[in-house]
Structure formats: C-alpha cells, structure tokens
Amino acid sequence: MTGDIDSAIEEYLRMMFGDMVRATIKMQKKKLGLNGKSELTRDEYLKLAEEIRKVCTGMSGEEFAKKIHEGLIKIIEQKLNRAS
Amino acid sequence: MYVKGLDEKMEGGIPLGHVVLVCGVAGSMKTLLVLHTLYENVKRGNGRVLYVSLEEKRNLIIKRASKVGMKLDEIEDKFAIIDLGYLRKQLKEFPSEKVDWLESLISQIKTFKEDIGFDYLALDSLNALYAISEMKNPRDQLFYFFETLRDMGLTAFLITEMQNEKSEFGQYGVEEFLADGIIHTDLRRINSVMNLFLGVVKMRETKHDRKYYPLVITPNFEFEIVAK
Numbered sequence: 088m089t090g091d092i093d094s095a096i097e098e099y100l101r102m103m104f105g106d107m108v109r110a111t112i113k114m115q116k117k118k119l120g121l122n123g124k125s126e127l128t129r130d131e132y133l134k135l136a137e138e139i140r141k142v143c144t145g146m147s148g149e150e151f152a153k154k155i156h157e158g159l160i161k162i163i164e165q166k167l168n169r170a171s
Numbered sequence: 172m173y174v175k176g177l178d179e180k181m182e183g184g185i186p187l188g189h190v191v192l193v194c195g196v197a198g199s200m201k202t203l204l205v206l207h208t209l210y211e212n213v214k215r216g217n218g219r220v221l222y223v224s225l226e227e228k229r230n231l232i233i234k235r236a237s238k239v240g241m242k243l244d245e246i247e248d249k250f251a252i253i254d255l256g257y258l259r260k261q262l263k264e265f266p267s268e269k270v271d272w273l274e275s276l277i278s279q280i281k282t283f284k285e286d287i288g289f290d291y292l293a294l295d296s297l298n299a300l301y302a303i304s305e306m307k308n309p310r311d312q313l314f315y316f317f318e319t320l321r322d323m324g325l326t327a328f329l330i331t332e333m334q335n336e337k338s339e340f341g342q343y344g345v346e347e348f349l350a351d352g353i354i355h356t357d358l359r360r361i362n363s364v365m366n367l368f369l370g371v372v373k374m375r376e377t378k379h380d381r382k383y384y385p386l387v388i389t390p391n392f393e394f395e396i397v398a399k
Contacts, residue, residue: 105275105278106274106275107270111261114264147251147254148244151247
C-alpha cells in the first residue's frame with residue numbers, strides 16, 4: 088500500500104517539483120528519519136505532508152502551499168482509508 | 172503588453188499563444204516589464220499566470236513589483252510564482268541526484284497546466300536554465316522546448332539576459348528563430364543619463380515597426396513609450 092500512496096503523492100507533486108519530486112520527498116523523509124522505512128503510518132504521512140508544505144511555502148508562498156497541502160492530505164486519507 | 176503607445180504599434184499587442192523572448196542587458200527592466208504585462212492581464216480577468224523564477228527569490232520579486240504599484244500577493248490564486256532557486260538550494264543536500272532541469276521544467280509546466288491550469292508562462296531566465304541544464308544538443312532541445320510551449324497553447328515570456336558586447340538575442344543563436352516574438356529592452360547613455368529604450372524586433376502575425384522608443388514608468392505606475 089505504501090508504494091501506492093507514494094506513487095500518488097509523487098504524481099500529485101510533480102507540478103511543484105518536476106523531475107525533482109522523488110529527491111524532494113526523499114529529502115523530507117530523511118529530515119524526519121523515515122528514509123528506508125518500508126511502511127509509513129498515517130501519522131508519519133501527515134508529518135511528511137507538513138514538511139512538504141514547508142518546502143512549498145518557500146517556493147510559492149503560503150496560499151499556494153496550503154492548497155498543495157490540502158490536496159496531499161486528501162490523497163493520503165483516501166489511500167489509507169481504502170487500505171483499511 | 173499594456174505599455175501605452177506600444178500595443179497599437181503591434182496591431183493591438185502580442186498575439187495569444189506566442190512564445191516571446193524578452194531580451195536585454197542586466198538592469199534593463201526585463202523582469203518588471205514581463206511582470207507588468209502579466210499583472211495587467213490578470214487584473215483584467217484575462218487568464219492565469221505561472222511565473223517560474225530560477226534565481227531571484229519569490230519575496231524579492233513581489234517586493235520589487237510592489238515598488239511600481241503591482242500587488243502580486245493579492246492575486247496569488249491567479250498569479251503563481253514558483254521559486255525553483257529555493258528548491259535548487261534545498262536539493263544541494265542530495266548532490267548525487269542527477270537532474271535534467273530542462274526536461275524537469277517541461278514536465279513541471281505540463282503537469283501544472285493539467286492540474287491547476289494557466290494561460291501565461293514566464294521563465295526568468297533562459298540563461299539560468301542553461302546554466303543548470305545539460306545542453307548537449309541545444310538546437311534540438313530548444314526546438315522541443317519552444318514547440319512544447321506552443322503545443323500547450325501558452326503565451327510565454329522567456330526572459331533572456333544579453334551580454335553587453337553581444338548583439339545576439341539568445342545564447343545559442345537559435346532562440347531568435349524559434350521564438351515568435353522578440354522584445355528588446357536597451358540601455359543607452361545619453362550625455363550623463365542612462366536611458367531605457369524598447370524595441371519590437373520581431374512579432375509574427377503582426378505588422379510592427381522596428382524603431383526603438385524610450386520606455387518610462389509614469390508616477391501612476393503606467394508603462395509608456397515616448398513616441399513623438
């Protein structure tokens with residue numbers, strides 16, 4: 088399931104990060120000490136979304152970052168709910 | 172372009188869907204001119220903008236624009252400024268990640284267009300993009316880049332910084348053929364004053380003259396050419 092969520096997140100964030108999307112997510116996971124974990128919990132995904140929101144704020148301002156974050160949360164919740 | 176006196180010299184302005192180079196030496200107001208054109212379009216409800224900055228920080232762009240009356244932070248939902256320089260700095264922690272920035276930018280623009288939607292694109296600047304991309308076959312890569320922008324139906328402004336001693340409008344000498352239009356902002360010293368001039372060097376599908384006119388910003392923040 089993690090792979091499924093990760094792919095959906097990657098696809099969604101491509102508009103912000105282009106081909107750097109994977110590296111950007113990896114970097115945020117590293118900050119959170121999540122790199123290498125095979126499965127993330129809901130809480131960890133939410134933390135990851137928050138870190139990504141911070142990067143988006145730096146790149147495109149709070150308003151836009153908020154929208155991206157909302158979309159990200161929606162994807163995470165949808166995928167996790169489907170898995171449970 | 173919402174530059175008083177200029178649009179009528181181009182049969183009403185830049186045709187939609189054109190890919191236009193905005194060229195000039197450093198300090199010749201290229202960025203402000205593009206921001207002004209896009210801002211005025213958004214203000215009039217003429218579409219949405221994606222402004223991609225590769226070097227200048229987003230907050231500095233907004234600050235600079237505010238000095239000439241543009242309130243970009245108030246139209247954020249229709250005027251997205253993406254600061255890729257910020258991302259570049261963040262990714263420095265991952266030097267092993269090989270990134271083809273030109274390819275990446277194309278993929279980003281495509282996804283942004285599909286997911287959010289926008290009508291105008293500005294890239295600041297082409298030179299910065301070249302500096303971080305591997306340009307193995309510039310003629311081919313740039314042809315693909317320009318064609319992709321055209322295929323998406325975008326009206327695009329590609330800001331290009333010219334070197335003082337050079338007269339080419341693009342670094343690889345092909346940009347001026349590939350572009351639909353070329354706007355040139357030029358600094359010229361007259362006596363002890365540096366004056367700014369603007370010329371439309373090329374604009375497909377329009378009849379335009381090729382004269383250079385002084386470009387001024389009035390106290391009401393209107394952009395105007397002096398055409399006597």
